[in-house]
Amino acid sequence: MSKMIHLCLAKMSETGMEQKYIQEAFDTQWVAPLGPNVNAFEKDLEQFVCEGKRVVALSNGTAAVHLALIACGVGPGDEVIVQSFTFCASSHPVTYLGATPVFVDSEPETWNIDPDLLEEAIKDRIAKTGKKPKAIVPVALYGMPYDLDRIMDIANRYEIPVIEDAAEGFGSRYKGQVLGTAGRYGVLSFNGNKMITTSGGGALICKDKTDWDKIMWLATQARESYPYYQHETIGYNYRMSNICAGIGRGQMTVLNAHIAHHHHVQALYEQLLADVPGITVHTQPDTLCHFEQASCHFEQPTCHVERSRDISEISPCASLSRDDKGNMVSRNDMGNSRDDKPIYDSNYWLTTITLDPSLKVKGQENAYKQIITSAVGGAAGVIHTASTAVTDCQPNDNVEAMRLALLAAGIESRPLWKPMHKQPVYRHSPAYVNGVSEGLFKVGMCLPTGPCVTDEQVAYIVNAIKDNIL
Numbered sequence: 499m500s501k502m503i504h505l506c507l508a509k510m511s512e513t514g515m516e517q518k519y520i521q522e523a524f525d526t527q528w529v530a531p532l533g534p535n536v537n538a539f540e541k542d543l544e545q546f547v548c549e550g551k552r553v554v555a556l557s558n559g560t561a562a563v564h565l566a567l568i569a570c571g572v573g574p575g576d577e578v579i580v581q582s583f584t585f586c587a588s589s590h591p592v593t594y595l596g597a598t599p600v601f602v603d604s605e606p607e608t609w610n611i612d613p614d615l616l617e618e619a620i621k622d623r624i625a626k627t628g629k630k631p632k633a634i635v636p637v638a639l640y641g642m643p644y645d646l647d648r649i650m651d652i653a654n655r656y657e658i659p660v661i662e663d664a665a666e667g668f669g670s671r672y673k674g675q676v677l678g679t680a681g682r683y684g685v686l687s688f689n690g691n692k693m694i695t696t697s698g699g700g701a702l703i704c705k706d707k708t709d710w711d712k713i714m715w716l717a718t719q720a721r722e723s724y725p726y727y728q729h730e731t732i733g734y735n736y737r738m739s740n741i742c743a744g745i746g747r748g749q750m751t752v753l754n755a756h757i758a759h760h761h762h763v764q765a766l767y768e769q770l771l772a773d774v775p776g777i778t779v780h781t782q783p784d785t786l787c788h789f790e791q792a793s794c795h796f797e798q799p800t801c802h803v804e805r806s807r808d809i810s811e812i813s814p815c816a817s818l819s820r821d822d823k824g825n826m827v828s829r830n831d832m833g834n835s836r837d838d839k840p841i842y843d844s845n846y847w848l849t850t851i852t853l854d855p856s857l858k859v860k861g862q863e864n865a866y867k868q869i870i871t872s873a874v875g876g877a878a879g880v881i882h883t884a885s886t887a888v889t890d891c892q893p894n895d896n897v898e899a900m901r902l903a904l905l906a907a908g909i910e911s912r913p914l915w916k917p918m919h920k921q922p923v924y925r926h927s928p929a930y931v932n933g934v935s936e937g938l939f940k941v942g943m944c945l946p947t948g949p950c951v952t953d954e955q956v957a958y959i960v961n962a963i964k965d966n967i968l
């Protein structure tokens with residue numbers, strides 16, 4: 499890999515557990531899309547998310563969204579409500595099924611689906627089409643929890659299943675509950691840039707054995723119970739490979755350390771950017787409340803636990819830890835009553851900042867003068883040449899100038915997700931908007947936060963940002 503400081507590069511455990519589990523797969527000839535690593539990885543995930551949930555490991559997070567939609571009965575002509583401010587993997591599977599995503603804008607606190615607008619959309623869709631949307635897909639953007647209580651309340655009142663897209667929010671919690679465990683289904687992703695990786699992979703959290711059986715069956719070509727191949731339903735080849743699951747098992751040994759590290763980097767950015775005028779670091783809402791942590795016994799599957807350095811010195815709210823009974827507890831100690839904990843407990847997958855439109859950045863007069871020749875994220879070297887240097891909805895000139903300046907300094911940064919309701923491919927989809935996601939898209943950017951990012955690099959990045967402000 500290059501010298502570039504990336505947003506979130508995968509980092510393997512220092513104990514080499516990933517390779518040990520892969521070696522085991524080779525030694526036992528389990529080189530297949532099933533096997534002992536897949537089963538054990540699922541058990542690890544079930545222990546981590548607790549709440550008595552069952553998990554199916556899949557080839558990627560997009561497949562998890564796809565199967566959850568199928569299991570919710572989504573088909574041609576149906577509508578599914580999707581948070582507009584997201585990566586395309588939340589909504590594309592809706593279109594795979596011949597259904598239509600109905601996009602709902604965000605609220606400014608969490609940047610996630612606005613509950614008021616959600617209810618308005620449900621009512622309006624029922625009035626306009628005579629049918630209820632088949633599912634609701636809230637998304638934990640950049641790891642930030644959505645307003646789970648209100649979303650579940652609305653969904654329950656209208657009896658619409660919720661598919662939690664926690665692909666970016668693995669390990670984030672709402673009132674102590676791991677995201678993905680409150681809705682009918684919860685989506686996780688283990689792509690190379692997520693909280694933990696299996697190189698590529700995903701999982702679907704299911705509420706019970708019945709749902710789990712159905713997802714497992716759909717993920718393995720929906721084979722009927724006969725000695726020969728009998729097919730009565732269309733299925734998919736979406737199960738995770740035993741090799742990838744070996745990586746996943748190793749990564750579970752550093753999941754808590756990764757989450758702690760992301761918190762640490764976020765706290766460092768907050769501290770170092772605190773007095774830079776015109777730049778705001780996005781933080782979780784600081785609302786606290788008293789809640790009982792679910793008694794959850796995640797046996798971290800190794801004796802060696804990596805620890806992020808100096809967390810306590812920098813952040814008053816550092817990491818997931820264990821209480822004297824060995825239970826996992828959320829971050830707390832924010833100076834309030836001992837029992838009060840943050841309602842929104844983000845894993846801070848990526849640190850995001852916003853740039854005031856009046857902030858002057860070096861070179862902003864030249865932003866967007868050139869057609870970019872590679873897709874964002876450099877998807878496997880795919881080049882699908884853009885026809886114009888600009889679109890009718892893009893980040894402000896100062897944001898693009900900052901991105902280019904950081905790139906020249908060897909720092910990868912990215913605009914926020916462009917809202918789906920502003921994507922040309924979704925121009926015919928209904929959208930319920932309030933301007934929040936579009937406004938954020940124009941002023942926001944993501945900074946390197948991953949497990950490989952060091953304190954020195956954060957200081958270097960912050961200095962590069964300051965150096966480019968006029």
Ligand SMILES: *Cc1c(COP(=O)(O)O)cnc(C)c1O
Binds near residue numbers: 663687688
């Ligand atoms: C990454 C991601 C997914 C799933 O992605 P895969 O790359 O297919 O694992 C789904 N939703 C969101 C919001 C994501 O960021």
